[in-house]
Amino acid sequence: MINQVCIRQATVEDAQAILSLIQELATFEREPESVVLTKEELVRDGFGEQPAFVCFVAEEDKQIIGMALGYPRYSTWKGKTMHLEDLIVQEQHRGKGVGFALYKRFIHYAASLRVKRIEWAVLDWNQSAIDFYEQTGAKVLSDWRTAQMGENEISHFINQYPDADI
Amino acid sequence: MINQVCIRQATVEDAQAILSLIQELATFEREPESVVLTKEELVRDGFGEQPAFVCFVAEEDKQIIGMALGYPRYSTWKGKTMHLEDLIVQEQHRGKGVGFALYKRFIHYAASLRVKRIEWAVLDWNQSAIDFYEQTGAKVLSDWRTAQMGENEISHFINQYPDADI
Numbered sequence: 001m002i003n004q005v006c007i008r009q010a011t012v013e014d015a016q017a018i019l020s021l022i023q024e025l026a027t028f029e030r031e032p033e034s035v036v037l038t039k040e041e042l043v044r045d046g047f048g049e050q051p052a053f054v055c056f057v058a059e060e061d062k063q064i065i066g067m068a069l070g071y072p073r074y075s076t077w078k079g080k081t082m083h084l085e086d087l088i089v090q091e092q093h094r095g096k097g098v099g100f101a102l103y104k105r106f107i108h109y110a111a112s113l114r115v116k117r118i119e120w121a122v123l124d125w126n127q128s129a130i131d132f133y134e135q136t137g138a139k140v141l142s143d144w145r146t147a148q149m150g151e152n153e154i155s156h157f158i159n160q161y162p163d164a165d166i
Numbered sequence: 167m168i169n170q171v172c173i174r175q176a177t178v179e180d181a182q183a184i185l186s187l188i189q190e191l192a193t194f195e196r197e198p199e200s201v202v203l204t205k206e207e208l209v210r211d212g213f214g215e216q217p218a219f220v221c222f223v224a225e226e227d228k229q230i231i232g233m234a235l236g237y238p239r240y241s242t243w244k245g246k247t248m249h250l251e252d253l254i255v256q257e258q259h260r261g262k263g264v265g266f267a268l269y270k271r272f273i274h275y276a277a278s279l280r281v282k283r284i285e286w287a288v289l290d291w292n293q294s295a296i297d298f299y300e301q302t303g304a305k306v307l308s309d310w311r312t313a314q315m316g317e318n319e320i321s322h323f324i325n326q327y328p329d330a331d332i
Contacts, residue, residue: 108330137319148285153303164274
């Protein structure tokens with residue numbers, strides 16, 4: 001059914017296609033203006049000397065139709081872990097197993113690094129995603145919340161507390 | 167009030183004290199048996215060629231009484247970010263501003279790296295922590311849940327789907 005789709009590690013030549021997938025998802029989520037990442041930053045951050053992430057892409061007829069992007073994290077209880085930041089499949093290519101193939105590849109990659117855990121975030125109303133993840137053996141935790149300080153809040157905090165020492 | 171406390175970057179000599187703090191936090195979070203990380207792994211992962219994390223410690227009278235530990239992450243919308251994994255102060259040393267001093271140092275460190283965001287996780291029943299973070303400008307999100315696949319679940323998944331290709 002998806003014999004013509006190839007899953008492979010992304011190269012710098014895929015940067016524009018990766019950014020397009022990111023923007024497409026943000027637009028679908030009605031937050032197109034939230035993507036401030038540029039292609040140049042993506043290239044610098046992901047395809048230089050010390051890549052900040054690893055990315056796998058799904059390719060069909062020389063078109064990138066999906067991707068799984070993640071990076072290492074660290075658990076002070078367990079040790080080295082991996083985080084799956086984005087798992088994206090273009091809307092018109094969903095339902096063909098491309099997302100699962102990307103998910104599987106990412107898990108195999110993480111297992112090859114012998115990480116102690118893989119983790120990711122899921123929206124609490126996205127029950128079909130939660131069901132899918134649980135069916136594959138993942139636990140979806142209910143008692144943790146995410147706290148974030150954005151660029152503006154960081155600047156504000158630094159201005160308020162300019163001295164890093166006690 | 168806390169003039170005698172020094173905040174500094176951790177060295178390999180602090181590994182045992184760091185592990186003790188981690189174990190103390192796990193007990194506070196009602197999961198003392200969940201810490202499987204050994205001192206040797208902590209030393210290897212944090213103080214070798216490519217450290218998996220950065221750690222700041224609070225020292226008083228040559229004793230480590232607290233720490234802030236984090237690592238880089240990546241947002242496909244924003245770019246480079248930092249994650250604060252653990253912010254720990256020994257129970258008997260709380261209420262003296264040590265936690266805030268560690269938090270401040272970590273935010274200054276992240277700001278110096280020009281990251282686009284700092285994020286961390288907080289237990290939803292820890293209202294005093296949530297209040298504190300919000301007072302410092304952080305947003306605490308309510309609609310994201312954390313999904314995790316542990317070592318056993320990864321092995322089980324790999325056995326079930328041994329082929330990484332489509």
